[in-house]
Amino acid sequence: MSQVYGEGPSNADESPLRIVADANIPGLDTTFAQHGSVTRLNGRNLTSADLRTADILLVRSVTRVDARLLDDTPVRFVASATIGTDHLDRDWLDRNGVTWIHAPGCNADAAAQYSVAMLLLSARRLGFELSQKTLGVVGHGNVGSRVGYLLNALGIESVRIYDPPLAEAGQSEFCSMDEISRCDIISLHVPLTRSGRWPTFHLIDRDFLRRLPAGALLVNSSRGDVVHGEALLRWLRAGKGHAALDVWPGEPRPDPELIRAATVATPHVAGYSLDGKYRGTLCIYAAFREWLGKDPAAPELLRTLPPRHLPEATRTAADAILAACPVEQDDAAMRRLTEATATEIGTGFDALRAGYAPRRDFAGWQVPTELPQNLKNQLRALRFDTDFIDLTPKTG
């Protein structure tokens, strides 16, 4: 469950709460709406005028929550149904007694699975075998550790990990950034931070890119500003290496040149599985109930999500991963944005995200019983659903 930062509510009278929520947060009717009125708005365009009478604010990553938004509003509780917190001015919230929470790990499976799919599609497009490459994972928290696990389940052994906060906390087996810069493939899974001992803003800059082996691949599904966008574009244009990007400097208006130069380009949807989004809602709802002083139990929204079926023609684990994570389709949609004007790119990018087709985590994909046992074993290790009983009548 999410940690609750701040004080509990002062109104013990249980009067209905006035809740303003990003319209992209699913599952509000069976959760927050039980406690008051819910007004759904476009999170990108929220202003303090929208919050003049709000007690509770529920956001996703597109809403910058700071003094400008909240000063002179009655908001006492802010919840972000996301892993990332870089859009929250946490110091201001703490200083002003506004309780805030987020949803650590909620879409980590989705983000890790999609990142590996980006890697597999890049390998196909660039014509290399992952097993022949060294991989560097930067950030070994909920997403990065899952990426490591999945790579392992795919039989890829040469994985180095860089995570200085965890290394300092006594966890072993971490390498230096210098060793990461010698890897053929680097996958980024850090929060965006601008201060502290290990800030990640522009962690990947011109100097780092220059040190990478020729033809290296950079995968970024963390935050756009972890990478210096202009340096990356110059590096790509000079033919020094390749990039697979889900996140972009300047979202929602990514540089069309960077989209064109990337081997794989997707619209910040790595974490966009139904499972991840609903888990985000459940996570903040449980913390909200705790804040209210109530039992944090939440409805079982995840059980009602529709299962998907892998095609019987699935031949390899890579086929299964790319069926579950439609990176190729997402990439095609993203490339169409480059034909739009600068203003249209922003609305187009947000429209791709808001209208994103429902996707399930691997655990929501049922594996055909007919597949060869060794493939089924590998898919089980990757956490696809190999346990369901196929009751479909067979003909012939």
Ligand SMILES: NC(=O)C1=CN([C@@H]2O[C@H](COP(=O)(O)OP(=O)(O)OC[C@H]3O[C@@H](n4cnc5c(N)ncnc54)[C@H](O)[C@@H]3O)[C@@H](O)[C@H]2O)C=CC1
């Ligand atoms: N593209 C998407 O849709 C999604 C993107 N994300 C992004 O991924 C980020 C990571 O997510 P989680 O793994 O769940 O977070 P986490 O907090 O579980 O793990 C982050 C890890 O990065 C490490 N770290 C911090 N600074 C570092 C540095 N300078 N160098 C190396 N390691 C460092 C931390 O010690 C921690 O182990 C989120 O903060 C978010 O920005 C998350 C979900 C979906």
Ligand SMILES: O=C(O)C(=O)[C@H](O)COP(=O)(O)O
């Ligand atoms: O959880 C995170 O962190 C993310 O990056 C989200 O999945 C991004 O989705 P939105 O919050 O922008 O809808």
